[in-house]
Amino acid sequence: MSTQTLATPTTPADRRTAVNIALWAVQILLAAFLLIASAAPKFAGQRDAVETFQQIGWGQWLRYLTGVCEAAGAIGLLIPRLATPAAIGLIGLMIGAVLTQLLVLAPAWALLPASYGVLFAIIAWYRRDGFRALVNRLRR
Structure with missing residues (x-):
């Protein structure tokens, strides 16, 4: 009898x-989140979201x-050639979120969007070949 081990x-x-x-698992989870x-x-105008953007002070258009x-x-994260x-x-959005947390809201919460930014950078790096294929296709 043979035993199987996790290779x-x-x-x-x-x-x-x-x-x-x-x-792909990370991309799917991030997209769902x-x-x-x-x-x-x-989009639904949830009270917390409305209040947060009121605190930011730029108006509700920024929330939308x-x-x-x-x-x-x-x-885009779920479409291979658009993932990068x-x-x-x-990443740009997370930079804005980090700055907003640090300068306007609660500095301790800046670690969360910073962590997401790192994950997005990893995705952009590993999915770059699909983006290159898209660019090459558009150049033809």
């Missing part, structure tokens, strides 16, 4: 496959713009 990837192809699967927990409350950027970024530009755009 670790040993070849470069196995490692790439494992990284690809893990990255952005759509359900972040953009939807902004932020929600649109989050929703577009979430959708979506992640780059979301």
Whole structure:
């Protein structure tokens, strides 16, 4: 009788496959978070979202713009060739969120968007080949 053990990837192809699967899992979870927990409350006018953007002081138009950027970024994360530009755009959004937390809201909460920004940077880096293919296709 043979026992099966959990094998670790040993070849470069196995490692790439494992990284690809893990990255897709992260992208799907981030997209779900952005759509359900972040953009939807902004669109629905949830009290916390409205109050937060009142504290920021730029008006409620920024709440809608932020929600649109989050929703577009979430959708882009799920489309292979758009994952890199979506992640780059979301990095920009997270930079704005970090600055807003540090300068206006609660500085301790700046770590959360900073962490998301790191994840988006990892996604942008690992998905860059798909974006290159898209750019090359558009150049033809």
